[in-house]
Amino acid sequence: MSSAVVTRFAPSPTGYLHIGGARTALFNWLYARHFDGRMLLRIEDTDRERSTQGAIDAILDGMRWLGLDWDGDVVYQFARAERHREVAENLLVAGHAYHCYATPEELAAMRETARAEGRPIRYDGRWRDRDSSDAPAGVKPVIRLRAPIDGETVVEDGVQGRVTWQNRDLDDLVLLRSDGNPTYMLAVVVDDHDMGVTQVIRGDDHLTNAARQGQIYQALGWDVPAMAHIPLIHGSDGAKLSKRHGALGVDAYRDLGYLPAALRNYLVRLGWSHGDQEVFSTAEMVGAFDLKSIGRSPARFDFAKLENLNGLYIRTSEDAALVDAIETIVPALGPEHALTAPIGPDLRAKLIAAMPGLKERAKTLVELIDSAYYLYAPRPLALDEKAKGLLGNDARARLAAVLPTLEILSDWSATTTEAAVRHFAEGAGLKLGQIAQPLRAALTGRTTSPPLFDVMAVLGREESLARLRDQAQSA
RNA sequence: GCGCCCUUCGUCUAGCGGUCUAGGACGUCGCCCUUUCACGGCGAAAACACGGGUUCGAUUCCCGUAGGGCGCGCCA
Numbered sequence: 402m403s404s405a406v407v408t409r410f411a412p413s414p415t416g417y418l419h420i421g422g423a424r425t426a427l428f429n430w431l432y433a434r435h436f437d438g439r440m441l442l443r444i445e446d447t448d449r450e451r452s453t454q455g456a457i458d459a460i461l462d463g464m465r466w467l468g469l470d471w472d473g474d475v476v477y478q479f480a481r482a483e484r485h486r487e488v489a490e491n492l493l494v495a496g497h498a499y500h501c502y503a504t505p506e507e508l509a510a511m512r513e514t515a516r517a518e519g520r521p522i523r524y525d526g527r528w529r530d531r532d533s534s535d536a537p538a539g540v541k542p543v544i545r546l547r548a549p550i551d552g553e554t555v556v557e558d559g560v561q562g563r564v565t566w567q568n569r570d571l572d573d574l575v576l577l578r579s580d581g582n583p584t585y586m587l588a589v590v591v592d593d594h595d596m597g598v599t600q601v602i603r604g605d606d607h608l609t610n611a612a613r614q615g616q617i618y619q620a621l622g623w624d625v626p627a628m629a630h631i632p633l634i635h636g637s638d639g640a641k642l643s644k645r646h647g648a649l650g651v652d653a654y655r656d657l658g659y660l661p662a663a664l665r666n667y668l669v670r671l672g673w674s675h676g677d678q679e680v681f682s683t684a685e686m687v688g689a690f691d692l693k694s695i696g697r698s699p700a701r702f703d704f705a706k707l708e709n710l711n712g713l714y715i716r717t718s719e720d721a722a723l724v725d726a727i728e729t730i731v732p733a734l735g736p737e738h739a740l741t742a743p744i745g746p747d748l749r750a751k752l753i754a755a756m757p758g759l760k761e762r763a764k765t766l767v768e769l770i771d772s773a774y775y776l777y778a779p780r781p782l783a784l785d786e787k788a789k790g791l792l793g794n795d796a797r798a799r800l801a802a803v804l805p806t807l808e809i810l811s812d813w814s815a816t817t818t819e820a821a822v823r824h825f826a827e828g829a830g831l832k833l834g835q836i837a838q839p840l841r842a843a844l845t846g847r848t849t850s851p852p853l854f855d856v857m858a859v860l861g862r863e864e865s866l867a868r869l870r871d872q873a874q875s876a
Numbered sequence: 877g878c879g880c881c882c883u884u885c886g887u888c889u890a891g892c893g894g895u896c897u898a899g900g901a902c903g904u905c906g907c908c909c910u911u912u913c914a915c916g917g918c919g920a921a922a923a924c925a926c927g928g929g930u931u932c933g934a935u936u937c938c939c940g941u942a943g944g945g946c947g948c949g950c951c952a
Contacts, residue, residue, distance in 0.1 A: 413952045448951055505950065512949090521878040522948055543950050561881070570879050578950040585952045609880065609947045632882075639944070674889055677900040696889080698882045699945060706888065706902045716915075762914035837911035849913045
């Protein structure tokens, strides 16, 4: 069995779950599920200054919304600080690490000098071979790794291939801070090892870290897990994705009206491909996912393609499921939408009835809500500009003329109302559009709202007639 | 500055030496369908960054150049 696969997603809780992190989580999740393994979740909160509970909640919520479940309990890295300290001490005893008494100010000056002189910006190893008896009074030391000076460090990466560094280009990193807390470099290595992680999948920005962590593994005599560094996601201008590009946390995508399945599908195709296939069900993704087919170049985030995919997922969603989805984002919409959650049973029934006609033409849930405006808008209907333009005196006269024809109808299904309106138009020597357009404007307040005859069916006889009378009389 | 990585249509990508007059998808444009808007159908424009090699033959392999990205914290 290949159930030995263990992946992990390890975000730092210093902000929301951003789109790059979401994709990293997705890839880890897919890899684990593909091999029938486990995906663990670890919150890297060793930076006590910047870690917040709000960020932790946002990350967990974001993953749940995306449908990325993890195995076992969430591991909080800070809670394991004692173990990290222990490992650092062991390294010290074994001679693979040493105390460094350089102060932060001193190191900053060192870097500044190096920069000014055009030399590599690295720790110069000034305490590497110095005895602790030289230690200046009152300075608490950090523990640094005694990294090899000669030779090279190699990372066999599942995506990037074999990547090699000369050890002379890598300096002695800090393992334990002067306050006794572990650094990220130490904590990651110890935790991945202790948690039994077999496959690390993370952003390309960690590639150099992989080399430095490799040195820690070596000093510890531990096996290095398989590595895979996936290319980053860039904004539409090619620069690193930032707020400037309108991309926030995954919660923002939810509020914008994107479906988690659509976002997943979009994200999986950013950097990964499976021949010409564009649309993947979750099961297909899990079945087809592999590291081999991940590209090495960064991808730009394209809202247009996400929208297209979202539209596809909306079109193929169940009507009731869409109404449920709508309900979840109503609180984020703002009062101008005149819709409140929870949605009452009458409105829910109407929305479900209207969905087949509505979902064909919506790219987002927000658009879906807008197009259903006529179902929840307060009466009298506020007309948009184009609808006003369509309801001139001529049009109102036509509405008044068609009313008797519609009033004798008892069955208000889409087919019978269509037949009636067509019949009327013919009899009056009008083109269908000449009567259909104002009818829709009168019934919905919009000109882009979908199939008139669906609208009439959903609204029903009394409601439709009432709205038409209102408009016909206000001439 | 030093190190590492990347480079096929506007965008996401297929391509793993000849099948490439380079395929698909989104977007764009045109036509059809049509009461609007969509959906759907058909079609069009649109790319191998540049320069050297290797080879009978390079989009595919190697080396440069240019451009881009990431890293170089007692952040993660």
